[in-house]
C-alpha cells in the first residue's frame with residue numbers, strides 16, 4: 001500500500017502545445033509541478049515520472065490501427081486523408097503536433113501504472129490524465145487516448161472490481177461512458193454543462209444502465225455544487241461501496257475558464273476531493289479540461305494540497321507567486337490584465353448562490369434510480 005499520496009508527472013508536458021491558437025497551448029501540468037515544489041509539497045519521495053505506455057498496453061482499449069496512425073502522424077508530422085476520416089486526427093480540435101503520440105501515451109502510462117501501484121490501496125494524483133473523450137479508434141475533443149478508461153482496466157487487472165468514476169469536468173465524460181456505462185460493477189456520475197459539446201449525457205441517458213448524467217445550466221455556483229455532491233454523488237458512491245474511485249477533476253467548470261459557462265470556484269473541486277477520500281481504499285485523481293493557465297495551475301495544486309492535508313496559505317510565498325506571475329495567456333482577453341489574486345493565492349473566493357429548481361429536479365431523478 002502507498003504510505004503517502006503519489007504524484008505522477010512528466011517533463012514532456014512542459015513546453016508541449018497543440019498549436020498557437022488551440023486551447024491546449026497553455027502550460028498546465030508543469031505549473032502544478034512548479035507550484036507544488038515551490039510550496040515544499042512535492043519532494044522526490046512523492047513524485048514519480050510517468051512511463052510512456054507501450055502500444056501493446058494501449059490496445060487494451062484502443063485499436064492497433066489507431067495507435068499506428070498516431071505514431072505515424074508523430075513521425076511524419078502530417079495526417080493522411082484516411083487518418084482524418086477514420087481517426088479524426090489532423091482536425092482543428094485534434095491537430096497533429098510534435099508530441100501527438102508521446103504526450104497522450106505518457107498520460108496513459110501514468111493511468112496504467114496507477115492501477116498497478118494502487119493494487120494494495122492508496123492515493124495517486126495524475127493531473128495529465130482525465131482525457132475522457134478519447135474513443136477506441138479515434139480522437140475526440142482534444143483527447144487522443146482515453147487514459148481514464150485505461151486506468152479503470154488497470155485497476156481491474158490489479159484486484160479492484162467495483163469502480164466509481166466521478167467526472168466533474170464541464171463536459172460529459174462520453175468516452176468513459178461508452179466503455180463502462182453498461183458495466184454492473186461500475187457506477188459513473190458525470191456533472192457537466194447542458195447543451196454543450198459533445199451533446200451526449202442528457203439526464204435520461206443512463207449509458208446502458210450504470211451511468212448517471214447531470215447536465216447543469218450556465219452559471220453553476222458553489223452552493224449548487226455542494227448540493228450535488230452531498231445529495232447525489234456521496235450517497236451514490238457510499239452505497240455502491242467501490243474498491244476504487246477515479247475522479248476526473250477537470251478544471252474547466254470554474255468561472256475563469258474560457259471554454260465553458262459554469263461559475264464554480266476551486267473550493268468546489270477541493271470539497272469533492274476531500275469528501276471522496278476515504279470512501280474507497282484506492283483513489284486516483286485525474287486532471288481533464290481547463291484552459292485558463294492560472295485557474296488550472298491553482299486548482300490542481302490545491303487538489304494535491306487536499307490529498308496531503310496541507311493547509312492552503314492565505315497568501316502565497318514569493319517563490320510560488322513567481323511561478324504564477326511568469327505565466328502567459330496569449331490570444332485571450334483574460335491574459336491581458338490578470339487580477340492580482342491569480343498571482344498571490346491558490347484559493348478562489350467562494351461563489352455561493354441559489355439552488356435552481358432544474359438542479360433539484362435532476363438530482364432527484366438520479367437519486368431515485370436504483371443503480
Ligand SMILES: [Zn+2]
Pocket residue numbers: 169170171250252288289290
Ligand atoms: Zn471539459
